[in-house]
Amino acid sequence: MVSARPAEALERGGPPFAPGRYDVLVVGSGPGGLQVSYYLSHLGIDHAVISADPGPGGMFRRYPFFQRLLSWTKPHTQLAHDSRAYERYDWNSLIAFEPEHRALMPGLMDGSSEFPSRAEMEAGLRLFVERMGLRVRYETAWQGTSRTDDGYVLHTTAGDYHSRVVIFAVGIAEPLLPDTPGIEHAAHYADTREAASYADKRLFIIGKQNSGFELASGLLQWASPIILASPRPAQLSVNLHSLGGVRARYIQPWEDAQLGGGVFMLDASIERIARHADGLAVHTRRSDTSEPFVAEVDEVIAASGFRAPLLDLENVGVSLFGRSGLPTMDNHYQSATAPGIYFAGTIGQAVSGLKKYGIPANSGAVHGHRYNGRLLVDDVAARWFGIERPRPEVAPEDVVGRLLASASSAPELWHQKSYLAHAISRDADGRIRDEGIVSLAGYVDASGPDGVAITVETDDEGDIHPAVYVRRRGRVDGDARLASSPLHEYDGVEHRAQLGSLIGDVLG
């Protein structure tokens, strides 16, 4: 529900959110920005949303180029589309609490695939904006930032916006080119042309991650040879048991290379690119032998990554790291060094959590950020607006059942394994309270009342099982796992007994 703004000056017939002071500012109208705007509205927190784009959708207004999305929405499960349990099978719809606005994507997909097309995804985001009555001031580009005694000032093409709290959901879609000599002869992934224009071209793709494979997949029938090059071998998600490698959807070029079909995987570092009469020469050094290797090609595309367009945020105290210039944040997505600045959407991937066995969470993907956004907004609400999360009381005999039900079907735990958890605590007065969905790292590392957090985890052998973290005397001393189950059902007699014995002394 969007609350009324008594003093808002709407330009006559014009866009909402004129420059001025707001309680919260949200920058960006992709999935990240729209999701947090919804959560803010749901809590009744006034906020302005500005976006440089002419309409909603974020990166899905342009990418991916050739393929459908990597995230699925399965229309046919045994579950009602408006149920929470269904969220596990619909990675793409933004989350709403109102049943009639949940799972918008199945209704928009044409049924030819469980993966939406780019256009279907964009349409889904646009529909969410309409249904939820979200307001965005479009074509308002953030250009710079200042810090004042009472917060931040965002300088935009429409004027200045003031707030103590700013949530940046600006994505990680600014092309990153390596500083290789001759890189000007290469195009970036972002500038890829129509597939047919690559017919009969010898193509060299710098990068063996998803974007490089996506290009190679889309150009398999046009370009030949296609060489994919980077210092280390491609890592496939099916081998990593996570989304961290090249996804199964883009594996065709890998198979092609294995079978000698005209695609080549080259493990080498790119030293320079030179242009000559017949095309381009890419000078590389092989990783295995350290010997030079030169590829003669017609075109080079650098699928070499992206950075977050965070402009001058370092000047107001935001510390950045890594190739993509991501911010260092706490477990609720607030900048570790600039209070009041938060990051929503895919940038949340920089909060790595426990990352057990090296398996990353899904914070950078469409299904993970939706839940992180709720933790972010709850943190804003508590810290800046005095709105505390409810902690409903739980009867002792219901604790085990409630936790196991979450482990079996809570979408937060399944989409963000070993990253989000369901926690239940015992207060000093002896009452047992449901903490709801929490950051697992936040729970295990902070002191607090006795209690337990349960999540779902995968180990390095691909075994999926519930994991339990018990807090005693302010400390979580280790982890415990419950038995795995072929159909991931964890609420039977065996699991009840296991969990009961683990938490008997704190919540029994």
Next chain:
Amino acid sequence: MYQAEILDALAGLALFSDLDRPQLEAVAHTMSEEAFPAGQRILRQGFSGSGFFIILDGEVSVRVDGADVARLAKGDFFGEISLLLGEPPVADVVTLAPVKALQLAGPDLRAFLLTYPAVMYRMLQSVSRRLERANRRG
């Protein structure tokens, strides 16, 4: 630029002193860069699924049952003993200042050392030295 900074940082580590530039690049790509705010736990006593870390910037405290037993800083590494033994860490590692580190997934350490025997030998020397020091203190 950024990549060169990481490579220079790695080149300065005793652990990688026998690797050439292309090998360092391959190593840099195998590890992921992470950043942690001050006061953040990176390694957790008693938890499964831990990893291997090399500190690029900042300082950490090694704590056993809450007591500070050592400090580590830029160039130091930790987490390998637990991984070599297949046991959970026996200490917490907590950042004292904002830390940038390279992280290698636990299951990958063995293959990493077998791929770079020179690095394994340097690690052997490091563990030997620490064992000698521990024996002397005993």
Next chain:
Amino acid sequence: MSLDRQDKISWLAGVPLFASCDEETIERIADATGELVFTDGQAIVQQGQVGNGLYIVVSGSVRIVAGGGELARLGAGDFFGELAVIDQQPRNATAYAEGSTDCLALASWDLIALLERDSGLAMNLLRELARRLRRADAQLRH
């Protein structure tokens, strides 16, 4: 008790440190090691001495002593003396034979050559040292 080449090979194949070594490597180790017999109380290596090799206990018992305290007691199949080889520092402990003790000695350069050839062996050695380090650190805290 004296070991012929074949005895050495069979016995070495059963030593945990060499568990991952192939037949050829075991034979190299057998050919590179010399057998030494020590009497009760004899010092096999002395603290402060330059380290010239690694020792594997074939039979008998060895006490490792430093700083006036006993660090370890070793038996058949255990090894010691490797730290001085790896780190090229003087011996940091003294090893005494308890009762008549039989050892195989492997010279420094031979051990290093073996470690360079066989990364599985290096990994086993690394793991064993890690185990000892964890034990030593644990003892220090109690």
